[in-house]
Amino acid sequence: MTASQAPSRHAGRAASAAGALALALMAAAPAAAADAECQAGGEAIVADLSTHTIAVDARFAGTEVLVFGAIGCPGDVVVTVRGPRRQMTVREKTKLAGIWVNGRSVTFTDAPVLYAIAATSPPERILPAQVRQARSIGLDELYLPVDRTPDDLDRFRGAMIDFQQQRALYTKQPLPVDFIGHRLFRASIWFPASVPTGQYIADVYLVRDNAVIGAHSMALSVYRGGFEARMFDIANERPALYGAAAVLAAVAVGWVVGMLFQRP
């Protein structure tokens, strides 16, 4: 059931003449009237996340995050989740003297490490391309700056997206948005085990008549927890200490096992 079926139900449950009038206006008038109705009631759309932090520790195997909320007036719901930005280099293999080596490369200087999208209807049907590009709705509409533009840039872009998809970090096909009643919605977003740390942004949009009439933004933080965090930090911030400790640990383990198996 989509949000756009709500009017008929509303009509069926008209509690007051004012309510019925408002609905009649809404059915007849363009989006502006709907805005007014939404504004009168408060927010067009509100949402929250089941969790605002994810701690990646030694036992982390991925987790599901629920985006849930309520809409103030009928429309389609679109949810996007974008991860922190990183540089990604795509290298194409070419054959050189009989062996396959890395040849040409394109670097995407500012790509999100994770991109998920969920919607009640296909975004390309309910919103024009301009709006989708501006709001980063849809993987193909993402603005991905590069360091150089070869003729076959699309192939590199496609390869990068495929790579991320294989790691369950990019979603090409929108995931479903489920409705409970006709106001409450929820979408389930999977964060795989390899999610990089950083700030993630979840956006929900209420879409009607080819325009976004309401939006809500939420933040989620992924960080390293437990002894793992300390290990990673030390490896990067105090590498000499880490290196020495790694050497000693390896020698110690080898030594201990050597002693354990000593023949009497």
Place this chain on the structure above:
Amino acid sequence: MRVDGARATRVWALDIHLPIANLTVDVLLLLGVGGVLGVLSGLFGVGGGFLVSPLLIFIGVPAPVAVASGSMMVLGTSVSGFMAHLRRGNVDFKMGGVLIVGGALGSALGAWIFQLLRAIGQIELVVPVLYVVILGTVGLTMVWESVGALLRQRRNPVAVQQRIRRRTWHHRLPLKVRFRKSKLYISALLPAGVSFFVGLLSAVMGVGGGFIMVPAMIYLIGMPVLVVVGTSLLQITFVMANVTFLLALNTHTVDALLALLLLVGAAAGAQFGTRLGARLHGVHMRVLLALLVLGVAARLSFGLVAPPETMFTVEVERLVQ
């Protein structure tokens, strides 16, 4: 094999998330891989390094992390194997000292080269090519020599003490030292030079270099076979300690958790492998090792020449937070 990110329901839940490799793997898989590598280490006196890097890459560890963490693992297995040989008294410490000096210098240069290759993004090319060239050459030489020895032995049923022919070309080199345990009086530059070269390759390829050191010590330097394995493990220990430290310092790609898990399995395997090796006939062992080395070389060269599974590789920048 687990596909990272897949939501398959697991019956077995002994997974661990490795911080630096950024990978979730089964603990038992790592212990098992380590165990197999350890047995090879104790058996043949090779650190197992030439197998650990390809194996780790195969299970999904990024190549630089595989090489660096593999070095740490080889360090541990070499210590364990060395101790077993030390107990039997099969170590020439004087020769080991010379080898260590050469190896330390070589591996320092090698670690720098590794960094350089990583910066220009050609690690994936250079490392496999080196593997194929080195393993192929060494493997072919070993097969030739050991099969020849085996045939000679078959023809003559009486066990003959194989005395490797001494080359005279290196008698003209300066700095002659008496190596009592190895019963040699040769220039110290020879073992130092060999270990320098081996150390350099070790750092770039993430291997202990044992599979080059052992034949080099037997054929180039002329050491008796009994002392070779223990002494080479001593050298490998120092070289790998150097490599592990330098790689951790400069590239931050040593995943200690990964290495330690492999190590626990491997250190146990090494003890078992040494005991097994004592029972096997020397010549048979050499043939087996030669075939193993050739097998890995063949597999790697196939990987280089065959059309790749994916035409594109993607490298995600590792941001330090």
